[in-house]
Amino acid sequence: MNGTLLGIGVGPGDPELLTLKALRLMNACDVLAWPAPESGQGLAHQIVEPHLKAGDQEHLPLRLPISSDPFPAQQAYDEAAEKLSTRLSAGKSVGVLCEGDPMFYGSFSYLFARLSHNFVTEVIPGVSSPMACASASGWMLASKNEPFMVLPGPMDLEVLRKKLEMAGSYALMKVGRHFKKIQKLLEEMHLAQEASYVEHASLPSQRVLKLHQVDPQNVPYFSMILVRRHA
Amino acid sequence: MNGTLLGIGVGPGDPELLTLKALRLMNACDVLAWPAPESGQGLAHQIVEPHLKAGDQEHLPLRLPISSDPFPAQQAYDEAAEKLSTRLSAGKSVGVLCEGDPMFYGSFSYLFARLSHNFVTEVIPGVSSPMACASASGWMLASKNEPFMVLPGPMDLEVLRKKLEMAGSYALMKVGRHFKKIQKLLEEMHLAQEASYVEHASLPSQRVLKLHQVDPQNVPYFSMILVRRHA
Numbered sequence: 001m002n003g004t005l006l007g008i009g010v011g012p013g014d015p016e017l018l019t020l021k022a023l024r025l026m027n028a029c030d031v032l033a034w035p036a037p038e039s040g041q042g043l044a045h046q047i048v049e050p051h052l053k054a055g056d057q058e059h060l061p062l063r064l065p066i067s068s069d070p071f072p073a074q075q076a077y078d079e080a081a082e083k084l085s086t087r088l089s090a091g092k093s094v095g096v097l098c099e100g101d102p103m104f105y106g107s108f109s110y111l112f113a114r115l116s117h118n119f120v121t122e123v124i125p126g127v128s129s130p131m132a133c134a135s136a137s138g139w140m141l142a143s144k145n146e147p148f149m150v151l152p153g154p155m156d157l158e159v160l161r162k163k164l165e166m167a168g169s170y171a172l173m174k175v176g177r178h179f180k181k182i183q184k185l186l187e188e189m190h191l192a193q194e195a196s197y198v199e200h201a202s203l204p205s206q207r208v209l210k211l212h213q214v215d216p217q218n219v220p221y222f223s224m225i226l227v228r229r230h231a
Numbered sequence: 232m233n234g235t236l237l238g239i240g241v242g243p244g245d246p247e248l249l250t251l252k253a254l255r256l257m258n259a260c261d262v263l264a265w266p267a268p269e270s271g272q273g274l275a276h277q278i279v280e281p282h283l284k285a286g287d288q289e290h291l292p293l294r295l296p297i298s299s300d301p302f303p304a305q306q307a308y309d310e311a312a313e314k315l316s317t318r319l320s321a322g323k324s325v326g327v328l329c330e331g332d333p334m335f336y337g338s339f340s341y342l343f344a345r346l347s348h349n350f351v352t353e354v355i356p357g358v359s360s361p362m363a364c365a366s367a368s369g370w371m372l373a374s375k376n377e378p379f380m381v382l383p384g385p386m387d388l389e390v391l392r393k394k395l396e397m398a399g400s401y402a403l404m405k406v407g408r409h410f411k412k413i414q415k416l417l418e419e420m421h422l423a424q425e426a427s428y429v430e431h432a433s434l435p436s437q438r439v440l441k442l443h444q445v446d447p448q449n450v451p452y453f454s455m456i457l458v459r460r461h462a
Contacts, residue, residue, distance in 0.1 A: 007366075009358075011250065014252065016252035017250045017251070017252055019248045019249060019358060020246075020248070103362060103365035103366060103370065103371050103372045103373075104373060105372075105375075109371050109374040112371065125243070125362040126362070127240075127250060127332075127357060130335075131334060132356045134356070135238075135332075135354035135356040138343075138354065141334040142334075144383075147383070148335075148380070148381040150373065150380070152375075152376040152377070155378070163378060163397075
């Protein structure tokens with residue numbers, strides 16, 4: 001009988017923002033896998049490290065391109081899915097750790113698309129980065145009947161401009177090297193002054209800044225700008 | 232010295248989707264408050280009930296209007312804030328339990344607005360309902376550079392239509408008695424067939440349906456429709 005595939009959301013960075021369910025299941029599965037950079041272990045592993053138990057669980061770093069810009073090489077995901085598939089077919093339960101939430105801009109989507117048709121798949125939701133950034137900066141993400149929109153920073157400038165013309169609350173994700181483009185746009189649209197910038201939310205390296213305080217040369221991939229256009 | 236105010240996200244419903252941090256802090260604070268309906272304890276309390284410890288912690292249900300449609304009576308929030316303020320001024324730490332995430336369409340926003348200027352306030356992010364609904368239905372909420380938008384169901388029909396004209400991924404929240412309006416709109420826009428309906432995500436009463444399977448007369452407030460317009 002095939003094993004079950006588990007997509008386990010581990011939250012934005014603070015190991016204490018793991019859910020009780022994620023903690024239970026990550027230690028219960030036969031194989032624990034996580035997206036990792038070419039060398040080293042990466043953020044997902046860093047988040048759960050304090051919770052890992054010694055035992056005979058197989059640990060399997062999946063060497064995947066973390067950034068979605070440029071889009072991940074399909075081959076790396078094919079290979080990773082093949083590794084997981086072998087273990088699932090052997091009846092082993094496989095947990096895949098996912099930064100934040102597995103279904104929300106996660107690299108898990110590429111594995112889910114390849115494996116969920118063949119194997120029973122369960123997804124454990126996690127705390128997402130917009131919520132962690134909102135908590136960090138005391139920023140009300142959305143309330144009442146306000147629309148809330150998440151816009152990835154790599155989006156085309158004119159598309160971003162068009163979206164931001166509507167009243168509502170916005171989280172601009174994966175800002176990174178797109179910071180200057182976004183800052184200029186928000187200034188033109190008179191939205192920059194109120195905006196809140198957060199990097200590494202919930203980690204010890206967390207920083208909350210106004211846009212003009214940010215050094216555009218040093219904006220990490222895991223950074224976000226929260227902004228609101230009032231009706 | 233004043234006590235600290237804690238906004239504690241307790242997740243979408245499953246008591247196991249509480250974070251380790253929420254669990255630690257809800258039991259550590261002197262006063263534990265939660266939004267409750269006119270009678271009974273409500274969902275936030277139900278979620279943490281298995282985790283409550285016997286002790287001398289004061290338990291304080293706040294009788295607040297839960298629905299944001301019609302907008303909550305300001306007086307009820309004034310009175311609740313006054314109750315919390317009295318305890319904070321007496322040096323007590325006060326935790327307020329919040330369904331989902333405190334900064335994401337939560338009733339905590341009304342208390343945060345009234346109290347965070349006078350008292351040190353810490354917010355603990357929680358697992359939000361869109362992520363729980365996505366997990367429940369195996370629905371990829373957003374990936375790559377796709378925009379993601381949350382639209383409250385009570386929004387005006389023509390505003391909803393305008394938003395849904397753009398390519399992207401959508402979560403329609405607080406569907407409840409607006410189900411028929413939304414279903415008709417999605418049918419007109421040829422978006423109904425692919426859409427996923429989820430109610431009571433992560434609770435034992437969770438249901439995942441296609442739109443045509445839903446009885447419009449029995450749609451709870453805590454229901455959501457996930458839909459995608461392809462580019």
